[in-house]
Amino acid sequence: MNAPVKLPQPSATRRDVVVGATLAGGALLVGCSPADILGAGARTPVGAFGPFIKIAPDGAVTVISKHIEFGQGNHAGLAAIVADELDADWSRVAVEQAPANAKLYANTMTGAQSTGGSTAIANSWTQLRKAGAGARAMFVEAAAKRWSVPAGEISVKDGVVSHAASSKSAGFGELLAEAGKLTPPADPKLKDPKSFTLIGTDRVRRKDSQAKSDGTARFTQDVQLPDMLVAMVAHPPRFGGKVKSFDATEARKAAGVVDVFKIPTGVAVVAKTTWAAKQGRDALKVEWDEAKAETRGSEQILAEYKALAGGKAPEGKLKWQAFETRGDASAADKAGVFEATYDFPFLAHAAMEPMNCVAQVDGNKAKLTFGSQIPSVDQLNTAKIVLNLPGAIEIETLFAGGSFGRRSNFQSDYVVECVHIAKKVGKGRPVKLVWTREDDMAAGYFRPLTHHSVRVATDKDGYPSAWKHRIVTQSLLKGSPIPSKGLDETTVEGAKGSPYLKATPNVDAQAILPDIGVPVLWWRSVGATHTAFVMEHTIDQLARRANKDPVEYRRALYRKAGANRHLTVLDLAAEKAGWTTPAPAGWTRGVAVHECFGSVVAQIAEVKLVDGAPKVGRVVTAIDCGVAISPNQIAAQMEGGTCYGLSAALYGAITLKDGKVEQSNFDGYRVLRNSEAPSVETYIVPSGTAPSGVGEPGTPVIGPAVANALLVLTGKPTLSQPIVKA
Amino acid sequence: MATMLDVNGKAVAVTAAPDTPLLWVLRDELQLTGAKYGCGIAQCGACTVLADGQPIRSCSATVEMVASAKITTIESLGGQHPLQQAWVKHDVPQCGYCQSGQIMSAVALLAATPKPTDADIDAAMDANICRCGTYQRVRAAIKDAAGVAAPAAPAAQA
Numbered sequence: 001m002n003a004p005v006k007l008p009q010p011s012a013t014r015r016d017v018v019v020g021a022t023l024a025g026g027a028l029l030v031g032c033s034p035a036d037i038l039g040a041g042a043r044t045p046v047g048a049f050g051p052f053i054k055i056a057p058d059g060a061v062t063v064i065s066k067h068i069e070f071g072q073g074n075h076a077g078l079a080a081i082v083a084d085e086l087d088a089d090w091s092r093v094a095v096e097q098a099p100a101n102a103k104l105y106a107n108t109m110t111g112a113q114s115t116g117g118s119t120a121i122a123n124s125w126t127q128l129r130k131a132g133a134g135a136r137a138m139f140v141e142a143a144a145k146r147w148s149v150p151a152g153e154i155s156v157k158d159g160v161v162s163h164a165a166s167s168k169s170a171g172f173g174e175l176l177a178e179a180g181k182l183t184p185p186a187d188p189k190l191k192d193p194k195s196f197t198l199i200g201t202d203r204v205r206r207k208d209s210q211a212k213s214d215g216t217a218r219f220t221q222d223v224q225l226p227d228m229l230v231a232m233v234a235h236p237p238r239f240g241g242k243v244k245s246f247d248a249t250e251a252r253k254a255a256g257v258v259d260v261f262k263i264p265t266g267v268a269v270v271a272k273t274t275w276a277a278k279q280g281r282d283a284l285k286v287e288w289d290e291a292k293a294e295t296r297g298s299e300q301i302l303a304e305y306k307a308l309a310g311g312k313a314p315e316g317k318l319k320w321q322a323f324e325t326r327g328d329a330s331a332a333d334k335a336g337v338f339e340a341t342y343d344f345p346f347l348a349h350a351a352m353e354p355m356n357c358v359a360q361v362d363g364n365k366a367k368l369t370f371g372s373q374i375p376s377v378d379q380l381n382t383a384k385i386v387l388n389l390p391g392a393i394e395i396e397t398l399f400a401g402g403s404f405g406r407r408s409n410f411q412s413d414y415v416v417e418c419v420h421i422a423k424k425v426g427k428g429r430p431v432k433l434v435w436t437r438e439d440d441m442a443a444g445y446f447r448p449l450t451h452h453s454v455r456v457a458t459d460k461d462g463y464p465s466a467w468k469h470r471i472v473t474q475s476l477l478k479g480s481p482i483p484s485k486g487l488d489e490t491t492v493e494g495a496k497g498s499p500y501l502k503a504t505p506n507v508d509a510q511a512i513l514p515d516i517g518v519p520v521l522w523w524r525s526v527g528a529t530h531t532a533f534v535m536e537h538t539i540d541q542l543a544r545r546a547n548k549d550p551v552e553y554r555r556a557l558y559r560k561a562g563a564n565r566h567l568t569v570l571d572l573a574a575e576k577a578g579w580t581t582p583a584p585a586g587w588t589r590g591v592a593v594h595e596c597f598g599s600v601v602a603q604i605a606e607v608k609l610v611d612g613a614p615k616v617g618r619v620v621t622a623i624d625c626g627v628a629i630s631p632n633q634i635a636a637q638m639e640g641g642t643c644y645g646l647s648a649a650l651y652g653a654i655t656l657k658d659g660k661v662e663q664s665n666f667d668g669y670r671v672l673r674n675s676e677a678p679s680v681e682t683y684i685v686p687s688g689t690a691p692s693g694v695g696e697p698g699t700p701v702i703g704p705a706v707a708n709a710l711l712v713l714t715g716k717p718t719l720s721q722p723i724v725k726a
Numbered sequence: 727m728a729t730m731l732d733v734n735g736k737a738v739a740v741t742a743a744p745d746t747p748l749l750w751v752l753r754d755e756l757q758l759t760g761a762k763y764g765c766g767i768a769q770c771g772a773c774t775v776l777a778d779g780q781p782i783r784s785c786s787a788t789v790e791m792v793a794s795a796k797i798t799t800i801e802s803l804g805g806q807h808p809l810q811q812a813w814v815k816h817d818v819p820q821c822g823y824c825q826s827g828q829i830m831s832a833v834a835l836l837a838a839t840p841k842p843t844d845a846d847i848d849a850a851m852d853a854n855i856c857r858c859g860t861y862q863r864v865r866a867a868i869k870d871a872a873g874v875a876a877p878a879a880p881a882a883q884a
Contacts, residue, residue, distance in 0.1 A: 071820030071858045205817050212822030213813040215760020215800035219823060222759040230754075255743065274763075275742070275750040352764050352772060352823040352857050401762070401823025402857050437765040632817060636863070640820055643859025666769035666855060675848035677861035 034111035039103030041389025048180035059173030066105035073633030085132030089159035100375035100395035112376035118597035118693025133188035204630035238293035294517025327506035332468035353401025354440035362428035371400025373407035447523030462546020494531030499563035536704030577604035590709025597693025607709035641698025647672035649703030744790035760800035771854030774827035820858035
């Protein structure tokens with residue numbers, strides 16, 4: 001059951017509103033941190049143990065997660081960091097989602113409250129260790145006072161504070177009143193990682209598996225509030241289109257339809273139930289103004305990209321930007337060098353839960369209930385519409401049925417749409433915006449269509465001596481509130497910084513980012529979705545030309561580049577996969593290695609052709625992600641990331657024809673199914689360094705690993721994706 | 727005009743029009759939100775429930791089509807069904823959105839084939855998409871619940 005929602009009370013003065021609107025408009029205030037700006041107007045009660053820990057009178061511990069859980073398993077990992085330092089009883093630790101408040105809950109790597117870039121664990125590591133250790137110190141001090149014994153003689157285990165010499169002990173609950181009155185230490189002593197009792201063990205399992213196995217886990221789609229309306233929106237068929245006129249006569253006749261009105265992104269139908277909203281929208285007649293719409297198709301866009309990469313002079317402000325330059329790479333222009341071009345289509349994230357949001361707007365007060373990936377930005381964009389301070393926008397973040405990057409965009413596209421509708425409905429009446437799968441798939445924010453051109457000259461031993469690389473893709477930072485300086489690095493990461501480029505004495509690597517009217521976005525593993533494929537598949541082709549084993553070839557380059565972590569994961573994967581022994585009869589192995597989000601992953605995939613299509617069997621994965629907090633969930637992310645990457649490499653493609661998205665649902669946008677899933681084994685490199693990303697690094701490696709196996713099988717490189725043509 | 731349905735062993739009167747998909751009646755009218763909307767065209771399986779023990783995609787079955795059937799949803803399993811226990815033991819869910827549908831397909835599979843082979847699992851579970859890629863654990867959990875030899879658990883060795 002959902003209790004009626006109480007909207008935030010009026011708090012903003014007129015001046016506050018003006019300031020808020022100015023901030024929301026993108027102005028920067030000198031002397032304010034991003035968290036100050038984004039958190040302006042926020043009011044969140046903080047308990048005795050700080051913003052991340054609540055302890056109940058019965059001693060049960062609740063860890064407050066500033067990050068959304070949409071599959072990554074971060075709630076388990078974040079809770080384990082606190083629980084280990086606190087020496088809590090893991091079986092009595094629960095996780096609660098933090099409200100939106102950038103002052104308390106900013107991502108320490110972005111300055112805004114945000115989840116993404118595989119940073120949840122990494123940015124929280126020290127913060128939560130301190131939170132846990134601080135609370136532990138408060139219990140120790142409280143016990144020392146109560147028992148009049150030295151604090152140094154007190155130990156804590158599984159939520160019980162003990163003094164061995166006097167045989168005294170008390171649970172967190174018993175000491176709560178005294179401990180809660182103490183001031184948390186500013187710089188509590190953290191454990192020596194060697195004395196972690198929970199971190200790194202198989203006991204760190206998900207806290208939400210039960211709720212997600214019995215239907216009780218609450219998603220946006222499940223929100224039911226008193227008097228709630230459900231909204232659907234008719235969107236223009238092409239990006240950049242607008243409503244010219246609409247006829248709602250038939251739509252209004254549909255049973256349950258309450259209202260039909262224009263909003264900036266289309267025509268909204270609000271109704272009493274989801275099905276009624278759909279019936280109403282289906283009956284709506286809209287005429288679109290497509291004067292400024294993008295009308296190019298994928299083929300045309302790709303042809304333009306190929307022309308640019310092939311030497312066509314860029315027009316207007318468009319220009320090539322170097323991302324790695326060394327020596328003189330002109331040898332790569334000569335005839336007879338290795339050359340290849342690679343084409344990647346647009347990709348939809350296609351999370352299982354189509355985008356949706358619940359909003360309540362009453363004057364300048366707004367409350368959102370949904371799976372918010374970047375609450376700070378969603379607050380900012382909502383604040384612009386209701387004219388309030390960003391921090392005064394209340395957000396209750398729920399589980400989300402996947403995101404893979406989709407729920408994090410600078411425009412808060414579907415959120416803003418819902419807020420506009422709720423504002424029109426007004427009086428705080430809840431509105432649930434529901435996108436159908438078709439809406440979701442046609443809405444853009446795709447992984448951009450991308451073209452790479454690579455030319456490599458080699459030395460007498462067959463190793464790269466000159467590398468010329470051109471990337472044509474769209475910028476992912478369009479609309480970013482942070483002014484862009486120079487090249488959008490997310491478009492080249494993975495090529496830039498590659499150990500193979502480091503090991504090459506002459507490099508000329510450039511990118512160009514045409515402005516296309518198709519909204520694009522990060523898609524699980526971002527730049528690596530294409531750069532990893534290009535670098536790793538190129539390397540196997542070079543190894544083949546040099547008549548060298550691809551694992552040995554990589555090792556030589558990693559040594560040259562000083563890429564020791566790459567070397568370690570490659571060695572581990574090769575050992576576990578039995579690289580030097582023959583593959584099982586009928587199977588062929590392919591290898592790939594890639595570093596992203598601070599972690600390095602090596603995979604060796606066993607592949608065979610069944611009726612001409614690749615079938616992937618065993619996939620041995622080795623990862624170096626720093627301290628492994630939950631080996632089980634790291635394995636889960638390697639399994640899932642591999643499926644996500646394989647799905648894209650084998651089948652994934654969004655194509656545009658005359659500006660219209662041709663796929664509308666899972667019948668046209670093929671995704672990996674159970675019988676096609678590989679069997680992933682995960683091996684984690686022992687490490688004492690701080691944790692790095694896990695959610696994304698498992699995604700980009702499988703594509704090139706499979707392509708490299710197919711290279712052996714067929715002798716042919718994979719130059720365009722998806723591998724399985726529709 | 728009310729339609730009578732048999733949902734989880736109870737007779738319920740629903741007011742939705744007879745051509746309304748069962749999914750929206752379960753979710754919006756009966757507040758049974760375990761079955762999820764994912765595609766609306768019987769492609770993803772997130773809305774899977776049982777009709778007389780057979781898995782159906784409730785997004786594409788209208789109320790009138792199932793008026794004489796016994797409908798079973800995830801809510802009827804009680805949380806401690808052997809498959810649910812196996813799901814928790816293997817930490818199958820990631821985002822969790824598809825899992826009600828996965829489990830209902832697995833319930834139907836084991837009812838018809840108590841000791842499924844990999845081929846049986848392929849055939850029964852390919853109707854359920856999981857974008858998080860929990861497929862390998864779905865398979866392991868089904869085998870565990872069925873008491874058939876599962877391949878070695880996913881290794882995660884430091």
